[in-house]
Amino acid sequence: MKTKMRESGLELLRIICMLQIIFLHFGEHTGYRELASKMGGINSYISSFTYYLCRAPIYIFLMLTGYFLVKKVMTFQDVKRRILKVYAPMLFFSILIPIIFLGLNIVNLTDVNVPKMFFPFLSRTWYFLSGYILIIIFSPFLNKLIHAMDKKEFKTLLIIIALMLCGWRILANLEPFNKFISTELIIINQGGKSLYDYIFMYLLGGYLSLYWKNSNKLEFKYLFIFIYCAIMQCILIKLHHPYSRVATYNDNIFAVIQAVCLILFFRNLKFKSKVINYISSYTLAIYIIHEHYLVRNFIWSKVFAIHSLAFFNYIYPLKIIGVCVIIFLGCMLIDFLRRILFAGVGKIKNKVFSQ
Secondary structure, three states, X not given: OXXXXXXXXXXXXXXXXXHHHHHHHHHHHHOHHHHHHHHOHHHHHHHHHHHHOOOOHHHHHHHHHHHHHOOOOOOHHHHHHHHHHHHHHHHHHHHHHHHHHHHOOOOOHHHOOHHHHOOOOOOOOOHHXXXXXXXXXXXXXXXXXXXXXXXXXXXXXXXXXXXHHHHHHHHOOOOOHHHOOOOOOOOOOOOOOOHHHHHHXXXXXXXXXXXXXXXXXXXXXXXXXXXXXXXXXXXXXHHOHHHHHHHOOOOOHHHXXXXXXXXXXXXXXXXXXXXXXHHHOOHHHHHHHHOOHHHHHHHHHHHOOOOOHHHXXXXXXXXXXXXXXXXXXXXXXXXXXXXXXXXXXXXHHHHHHHO
């Protein structure tokens, strides 16, 4: 039976989000943001503005999970299949990457955490994917909770959680409010990277899917709000520098609004493309490969390291885009080879057991 092709608007958003993630890692691990700040002027503004244009990708991936799964009846077999789809490449690359790096003498045995190789989920080799798998496990129960509520109750729950995570928790880490507001021993969420936040994003994605009116036409107001939030982040840091600490949190209210706006915009980008959908299917593996701790160190400290201000010539924005695209395509090629290997092993297994 021929399966219906998925709309490509949100699949294009997945691709954009992965490029945003690579850009964020570029800024974090190469020293780009610090160098741009030292140079000041237009370089500093470009660095800050583009950074806050890219604050929402992790939350978008989680919201899209809720957006698509909330209408599904999730059985145990569905959950198992989805977990294996994520965990199989996690385990494969967790074991293979250290072996290859050791074989090529890129690292020493002391650089490899051997027990961690075999338990990537429990060891949080990829913190996002450990949380994501937990969300998949909880999804049938979260769906039951969602469908047990009416729209008003659901909205009230989301407002309460938002006030806790995007309000109370943010203020508790922001001067001068942290002198009299605290969430210690109540909410510890690592700047928006906790299971609390992941559940919140799943629920929010489910709400958008069930109750947010779809006009079926492009609404550019969402792009305007998205850009406006980035501008506001930059302004607030200028006006109150201590705000810079919480500006980077994933559950900062501006980042949450940006995630919502991008989903609402791209879901109405109505087109179908086999190419976009195919490339989008690699985003998980691209994250796994380039964010493995050995690959991460190799990429940013040896291959694409920025060592001096000489990097900032007149085409440096194009250089950054080029680096992000190269990493994206390189990781995609690596996973393409993994897929060929898995398909070959699967065919051999089927032949053996069919005899």
